[in-house]
Amino acid sequence: MGEGSLTIDVHYSALNYKDALALTGSPGVVRKPPLIPGIDCAGVVSESSDPKVPSGTAVVITGYGYGENRHGGLATRVMADAEHVIPIPEGLSLQDAATLGTAGITAGLAIRALEHHGVSPDSDLPIAVTGAAGGVGSLALALLSHAGYRTVAITGRTDEAEYLTLLGATDIMSRQEFLAQPSRPLLPEQFAGAIDQAGGEMLATLLASTHSNGVVAACGLAAGSGLPTTVLPFILRGVSLVGINSVFQPQDVRGELWSLFAGANLPLDQISQVIDLADALETAPRVLSGLTRGRVVVKVRD
Numbered sequence: 001m002g003e004g005s006l007t008i009d010v011h012y013s014a015l016n017y018k019d020a021l022a023l024t025g026s027p028g029v030v031r032k033p034p035l036i037p038g039i040d041c042a043g044v045v046s047e048s049s050d051p052k053v054p055s056g057t058a059v060v061i062t063g064y065g066y067g068e069n070r071h072g073g074l075a076t077r078v079m080a081d082a083e084h085v086i087p088i089p090e091g092l093s094l095q096d097a098a099t100l101g102t103a104g105i106t107a108g109l110a111i112r113a114l115e116h117h118g119v120s121p122d123s124d125l126p127i128a129v130t131g132a133a134g135g136v137g138s139l140a141l142a143l144l145s146h147a148g149y150r151t152v153a154i155t156g157r158t159d160e161a162e163y164l165t166l167l168g169a170t171d172i173m174s175r176q177e178f179l180a181q182p183s184r185p186l187l188p189e190q191f192a193g194a195i196d197q198a199g200g201e202m203l204a205t206l207l208a209s210t211h212s213n214g215v216v217a218a219c220g221l222a223a224g225s226g227l228p229t230t231v232l233p234f235i236l237r238g239v240s241l242v243g244i245n246s247v248f249q250p251q252d253v254r255g256e257l258w259s260l261f262a263g264a265n266l267p268l269d270q271i272s273q274v275i276d277l278a279d280a281l282e283t284a285p286r287v288l289s290g291l292t293r294g295r296v297v298v299k300v301r302d
């Protein structure tokens with residue numbers, strides 16, 4: 001079970017891209033095998049030696065190395081440190097918390113990064129979101145829409161147009177069409193900012209298409225870890241490239257994001273697909289192949 005001042009009865013976890021890598025035996029996620037994967041966990045504290053988080057508290061954990069270097073949420077119980085949990089705010093259920101999870105935190109951090117660099121809903125151009133039908137992409141679209149942004153959902157699955165529109169996407173562009181643009185360091189300015197899950201050619205094309213002084217938040221590597229670009233978007237257009245890391249973030253930043261989620265009335269039921277714990281292993285390859293939509297929430301107990 002490992003160590004920690006709290007024992008948590010896990011109700012829901014999720015299959016993040018990282019969890020899918022861990023469950024399919026890809027190297028690099030599980031640092032200390034044997035280990036229970038699951039970077040997200042929503043549950044109820046059943047035992048506590050820390051008065052700050054008494055037993056009975058409904059909590060959510062994302063990041064901090066759970067499912068990577070200590071046992072994670074894909075189990076009925078997890079040992080946790082009181083400093084790592086966020087009490088689930090009123091208005092969100094345990095299932096909602098798992099639907100948001102790491103993907104919600106990542107999307108929320110990316111939007112904060114855009115705004116920190118001056119992007120706002122009043123910007124003349126929309127925000128591009130890649131991997132739009134995936135977990136981070138879906139939540140980024142929903143949160144941007146809630147905040148009043150216009151968005152372009154870039155997706156390999158244009159047949160999900162109805163779903164993406166329901167999340168608030170203003171426009172939908174196929175990934176193929178986006179990548180068919182000439183491979184130039186600077187392209188016509190199409191976006192005030194971008195939230196990217198893909199890396200590689202997608203990220204390079206976003207940088208080339210971002211408005212002067214715009215910002216691109218790099219979250220993922222679904223297309224690859226390379227970045228075939230030049231310095232021109234940075235030095236000729238003042239574009240900023242900001243990295244997003246959801247694993248290590250101060251608790252006050254996490255707390256602010258969870259409060260925002262609780263007040264946002266996001267379409268979480270439409271974003272989540274719930275599976276049983278017993279089905280996690282066979283679902284993991286589908287996550288890596290981009291065949292699952294939105295968030296795959298794992299029901300661990302009734």
Ligand SMILES: NC(=O)c1ccc[n+]([C@@H]2O[C@H](COP(=O)([O-])OP(=O)(O)OC[C@H]3O[C@@H](n4cnc5c(N)ncnc54)[C@H](OP(=O)(O)O)[C@@H]3O)[C@@H](O)[C@H]2O)c1
Pocket residue numbers: 016017018102103106130131132133134135136137154155156157175197198202218219220221222223244245246247287288289290291292294
């Ligand atoms: N930085 C962080 O802290 C952090 C946190 C969470 C996740 N991530 C990373 O963010 C990425 C997305 O995570 P997720 O949980 O949202 O995964 P996910 O639910 O599996 O979604 C990934 C999406 O990426 C798109 N995609 C798949 N293959 C692609 C390709 N070859 N080129 C371009 N797009 C492709 C697909 O969207 P469409 O079908 O719409 O094209 C897919 O649904 C992963 O790389 C993950 O490791 C990073």
